[in-house]
Amino acid sequence: MVISVRDLITLLHGMGFGALFMLAFSGAIGVIYATAASGGIWPASSPHYKLFRFYLLSMSALAWITVLSGTYIVYPWYRAVAPAGTTDLTRYPRLLLLSNPMTAGWHEFGMEWKEHVSWFTPIAMTMVAVVFITYGPNIARHRQMRNAILGFTAAAFLATLVSGVFGALINVHAPTSGGPEIVLMGHK
Template sequence: MRLTGREWWALIHGMVLGGLFLLAFAGGLAELYGLRPRMATEQGLQARIRRLKIGTAAMAVVTWLTDITGTWIVYPWYRNPAPGSPRSRLLASESTAGWHEFAMEWKEHIAWISPILATAVVFIVFSLGADLVHHERARRTAMTLLVLAFASAAVAGLLGALITKAAPVT
């Protein structure tokens, strides 16, 4: 089995970076959820905050890299106006045009919400640090933003997978 350069980039964009985002999201959500006064000792709190800072920062970086590789590496191949490009294959038939007109339009815009929200979570975590234990509203806000970042990435990822199934970038 051989992959073309474009297929490698699509794999890196979707599976590698997307997978790392999922791992970082799960870790960040678990750490934020566990930051409660009754669940943290002073010594344990410092280790949790360190993991939370590293994890949320890594998640934000991975999310930005996912969007950057998708927008400036994979997406131009999709948008190529030449006959045979994924975009032209989708638009060539009435039955597949919706994949471009709805799914791709949504995907290319909703994907950018994720790194913005992930960066907001990093800001909250780095700004409050260990004080997150005592600021219930800030902790819940960070968790909500994290879940929204995941949801927007999940929608973009699902649409991307379905579009790639209908018209792969080769």
């Protein structure tokens, strides 16, 4: 049982950082709601609040790691240009998708949208984390500030959903594989 380095890093990008980030969304909504529902009674130094700060900062960091690894590690493999005369396009996912009218849409619509829309997420989640940390429990007393961070959290979720779904489906049709192979398990 072997896995290529590109497969492994793509897996880390999507299922490691990206999926972990998606799973954390319900927690983020819970954190913001819990702060609001508390009516601002928790002091900024309380363990709850420290945990909430750490949670949102971790989400923001995960979002940055996901888009940066996607844009600067996985995407260059995806859009690699094949040397002239190449007939086997399995190592060139973009070209492989475009070579067939039945799969071209995965690039022209799916990847074109995914690669850009994913960048909304770290921008929005950084703002959410910073505003939450800056104002802390006082957010409970202010509906507009709370609405803004909930709204941008929801927008970040939508952007991540689009990126995650298209990323997974594109990788089914044209996986970014190649590079050195890592043996996970030998033959019995």
